[in-house]
Amino acid sequence: MDKHLQEKFVTLLEENQNIVHKVCRLYTNNRDQHNDLFQEVTIQLWRAFPKFRGDAKFSTWMYRVALNTAITLYRKSKRTVQTQDFDNVMFRISSEEYDDTVELQLKVMYSAIKDLNDIEKALVFLYLEDKNYKEISETMGITEVNARVKMNRVKGKLKKILNP
Amino acid sequence: MVDKLELLKKQWQKQEGTLPKLTKEDIYPMLLKKSSSIVKWISIISMLEFGFWILLSFAFGGSDSRQFEEEHGLQTFDNIILVLHLGALIFFVLWFYRNYKRIQSTDSSKVLLENIIKTRKTVKYYIWFSMAFLAVSATIAFIITTQNNPEDLAGRSMTVLILQFMVIIGIMMLLMWGFYRMIYGILMKRLDRNYKELKKMEL
Numbered sequence: 437m438d439k440h441l442q443e444k445f446v447t448l449l450e451e452n453q454n455i456v457h458k459v460c461r462l463y464t465n466n467r468d469q470h471n472d473l474f475q476e477v478t479i480q481l482w483r484a485f486p487k488f489r490g491d492a493k494f495s496t497w498m499y500r501v502a503l504n505t506a507i508t509l510y511r512k513s514k515r516t517v518q519t520q521d522f523d524n525v526m527f528r529i530s531s532e533e534y535d536d537t538v539e540l541q542l543k544v545m546y547s548a549i550k551d552l553n554d555i556e557k558a559l560v561f562l563y564l565e566d567k568n569y570k571e572i573s574e575t576m577g578i579t580e581v582n583a584r585v586k587m588n589r590v591k592g593k594l595k596k597i598l599n600p
Numbered sequence: 601m602v603d604k605l606e607l608l609k610k611q612w613q614k615q616e617g618t619l620p621k622l623t624k625e626d627i628y629p630m631l632l633k634k635s636s637s638i639v640k641w642i643s644i645i646s647m648l649e650f651g652f653w654i655l656l657s658f659a660f661g662g663s664d665s666r667q668f669e670e671e672h673g674l675q676t677f678d679n680i681i682l683v684l685h686l687g688a689l690i691f692f693v694l695w696f697y698r699n700y701k702r703i704q705s706t707d708s709s710k711v712l713l714e715n716i717i718k719t720r721k722t723v724k725y726y727i728w729f730s731m732a733f734l735a736v737s738a739t740i741a742f743i744i745t746t747q748n749n750p751e752d753l754a755g756r757s758m759t760v761l762i763l764q765f766m767v768i769i770g771i772m773m774l775l776m777w778g779f780y781r782m783i784y785g786i787l788m789k790r791l792d793r794n795y796k797e798l799k800k801m802e803l
Contacts, residue, residue, distance in 0.1 A: 446627045457619040458612075470620075476637060478630040480705040487706065501705045504712050507794055509637035509705065542608050554790070555797040558709065564612040577710025582801045591605065598604065
């Protein structure tokens, strides 16, 4: 593939890499798996890039490919040992903003989200990313109504976990 | 609880500072690496399965078996079987390839899962076809052999021969089925589960 296309792709990925990292953080349990998944998403994005026509935002397009790779294409390696603090890292940044109880509850909720199945996790991910139900339904391939119903069920499931 | 989820949402969106930061120099080498996606594994295993059946048909086509065919009047029958099997093989490989090309990571999750499962199913149908084909052709060959060469039966009971024949075919099919279930199970477990989950949302 030509150099210009490669350069354009790498620049776009560098600018939008957070999306992929966040997907990786949600779907993997340690640094090695995170890197493996990031690598696989990059390959899938690069393969599909020649067909990216630019009529959608690059970031929107990335959400779809990154989630599809995490849900469908990625084969988790056997390295399943969880790195200490791998998941807690996102709660470090603003711990002063919340009291300990709230922080603990957020940790419990995050860990509950990580225990959801792949599809539920994708829904929650898009919700956390502030995507509307239209975008969620288009990414997942379900109707808007069904996305809403399922999200409410997942919220109920999380509520039960937090308040058993 | 929903408030907590809103809090988590805010926190989630602030995590940028804790995410790894890759440079262009880190990303470039990634483009050259090979994919290790499930689709790649499915296509490799599928090709091996096609290959296995092609080899199997060659294995039964050696000079010893040709001599056996001549002696037992199976030549015409064997040629028909070969043409039918090759025709079916070409049909299934083309069907597989068409479905394989439809797999796009840019589709919605549901369409992507459907296309992968459809592609894998073409191989599944081919395996079922091959097993059925093997059983039927072996039965016909057995009948032709015993009719053309009644002397082969001398001193042996037809019922025992048929039973022996059926047990051998049965064991072969059972082994194939077990092996196939294992491979298919390992490869498709997660995909099937996620597809069912998405389908469930539509009920």
